[in-house]
Every structure is written in structure tokens, then in C-alpha cells.
Amino acid sequence: MPISSRPSAPLIAMVGSTGNQGGSIVQALAESDRPYRIRGLTRDVTKPAAPKFANQGVETVNVTLSVENANVVQKVFKRADFVFVVTNFWEHLDPNREADNGKMMVDAAKAAGIDLLIWSTLEPVSNISKGKYAQVGHFDSNGQITAYARASGVPLLIVQAQWYISNFLLSDAMALTKEADGSYTLGLPVGPDTIVPVIDTLHDYGH
Structure with a gap:
């Protein structure tokens, strides 16, 4: 409306x-x-x-x-x-x-x-x-x-x-780095089994 x-x-x-x-x-x-x-x-x-x-x-x-x-x-x-x-x-x-x-x-x-x-x-x-x-x-x-x-x-x-999922693309501190084997490394001190909630803030937060 x-x-x-x-x-x-x-x-x-x-x-x-x-x-x-x-x-x-x-x-x-x-x-x-x-x-x-x-x-x-x-x-x-x-x-x-x-x-x-x-x-x-x-x-x-x-x-x-x-x-x-x-x-x-x-x-x-x-x-x-x-x-x-x-x-x-x-x-x-x-x-x-x-x-x-x-x-x-x-x-x-x-x-x-x-x-x-x-x-x-x-x-x-x-x-x-x-x-x-x-x-x-x-x-x-x-x-x-x-x-x-x-x-x-x-x-x-x-x-x-x-976590703003856009930060993985826009922030140097959180940037994802693609490795030789095709996997990605997250530049933050979290373990590989850590579950992190993320959101596409601009499109989904309001809902």
C-alpha cells in the first residue's frame, strides 16, 4: 500500500x-x-x-x-x-x-x-x-x-x-578471499565450525 x-x-x-x-x-x-x-x-x-x-x-x-x-x-x-x-x-x-x-x-x-x-x-x-x-x-x-x-x-x-552480508564484499576487514582450491577464507577470528547469522540488510531487514 x-x-x-x-x-x-x-x-x-x-x-x-x-x-x-x-x-x-x-x-x-x-x-x-x-x-x-x-x-x-x-x-x-x-x-x-x-x-x-x-x-x-x-x-x-x-x-x-x-x-x-x-x-x-x-x-x-x-x-x-x-x-x-x-x-x-x-x-x-x-x-x-x-x-x-x-x-x-x-x-x-x-x-x-x-x-x-x-x-x-x-x-x-x-x-x-x-x-x-x-x-x-x-x-x-x-x-x-x-x-x-x-x-x-x-x-x-x-x-x-x-552480520551485513554486504560487508563481505565491501569491507576490507571482512573481505572473503578466494583460495586456490575454490574455497573462501573469512578474514575474521572465527572458527571453521562457527555459525554466523547474516542478512541482506537493505532488502530483508525491514521485513
């Missing part, structure tokens, strides 16, 4: 609407048999997905989702029924900044009185490993945001993406 503009349709504020996760969700909602209004939030309206979604009826909003911009974030979350939040550690590589920005969005969602906050997160590796693996900062900062969101009392749904 096409994206709706009717006030009776639920309004979803979508963080990262031009990215892999947010973009996938926008597309899935556009293909749903239920009407939705979508407010797509992006820091870069020049991305190809922005005009594409705008032409489909998405209200595209250019916004920087940072602590310094908290008042603006509260405004764009206002009157939303649902808010989808994901952080972008790779934009700045600072776990503390990521945690602060995530907590700010939790506060903004709670202040907006939304029906549900959908939070895309990662597990706190330091806690799970009892400190053995303490250098995976973006996992731990996500864990901080999760704990904060749970304690805040905001209606909360936690989701987790699997």
Missing part, C-alpha cells in the same frame, strides 16, 4: 531513513498492506534514497541526531506513534558520543509520549565476557543505551541486525 498522508494512519519517525536499516524498513512499510505515515530522518538529503522516498510520500527531514541538537530531535519525534532508532558509530568512532546521542534520542522519544520505541542495538560485549573482550566500544555503548532505555520506562522493543 502506498505511504499514506491520512492523519488516521500511524506516524513512524524513522532514524537513518536513507541508510541500510532505516531504508529497508521504509521500503517494507511502503509495500505493506497497511497504511503508514513516515517521517524519514536523515543527516544527508543528497543520498539517492532521500528523493526516492520523498516521491513515495515520505516526509523527509534533514536533522543531525546529536546531544547538541536535542531540542530539534524532540520536535521531529513529536506526534509520532512509533520511533525507530539506530546509531551510527562509524560516523565518528567515539563510543561515549554514541552512548550520549542514543540516550538523548531515548529522552526525546519519551518526552514525545510515543506508543513504542524500536531500538536497533548490539550486545554489551565487555559485560557478557566479564571483561575478557573490552575493546569493542560500539557494542558496549549500544549496551549502555539499552540499559538506559529500559530504565527510562519508555515503551520499548529491542531488535538486532545480523
Whole structure:
């Protein structure tokens, strides 16, 4: 069903609407048999997905989702029924900044009185490993945001993406190397019998 503009349709504020996760969700909602209004939030309206979604009826909003911009974030979350939040550690590589920005969005969602906050997160590796693996900062900062969101009392749904299968093609750290016998070697420290969940994020995450 096409994206709706009717006030009776639920309004979803979508963080990262031009990215892999947010973009996938926008597309899935556009293909749903239920009407939705979508407010797509992006820091870069020049991305190809922005005009594409705008032409489909998405209200595209250019916004920087940072602590310094908290008042603006509260405004764009206002009157939303649902808010989808994901952080972008790779934009700045600072776990503390990521945690602060995530907590700010939790506060903004709670202040907006939304029906549900959908939070895309990662597990706190330091806690799970009892400190053995303490250098995976973006996992731990996500864990901080999760704990904060749970304690805040905001209606909360936690989701987790699997490994982006696109990373095997696009990331040097995860690149698959073809061996002489035709097999492939994964450039990450996992055993040959390790089962790893993967997902074609752009096409399948929204579903």
C-alpha cells in the first residue's frame, strides 16, 4: 500500500531513513498492506534514497541526531506513534558520543509520549565476557543505551541486525578471499565450525 498522508494512519519517525536499516524498513512499510505515515530522518538529503522516498510520500527531514541538537530531535519525534532508532558509530568512532546521542534520542522519544520505541542495538560485549573482550566500544555503548532505555520506562522493543552480508564484499576487514582450491577464507577470528547469522540488510531487514 502506498505511504499514506491520512492523519488516521500511524506516524513512524524513522532514524537513518536513507541508510541500510532505516531504508529497508521504509521500503517494507511502503509495500505493506497497511497504511503508514513516515517521517524519514536523515543527516544527508543528497543520498539517492532521500528523493526516492520523498516521491513515495515520505516526509523527509534533514536533522543531525546529536546531544547538541536535542531540542530539534524532540520536535521531529513529536506526534509520532512509533520511533525507530539506530546509531551510527562509524560516523565518528567515539563510543561515549554514541552512548550520549542514543540516550538523548531515548529522552526525546519519551518526552514525545510515543506508543513504542524500536531500538536497533548490539550486545554489551565487555559485560557478557566479564571483561575478557573490552575493546569493542560500539557494542558496549549500544549496551549502555539499552540499559538506559529500559530504565527510562519508555515503551520499548529491542531488535538486532545480523552480520551485513554486504560487508563481505565491501569491507576490507571482512573481505572473503578466494583460495586456490575454490574455497573462501573469512578474514575474521572465527572458527571453521562457527555459525554466523547474516542478512541482506537493505532488502530483508525491514521485513
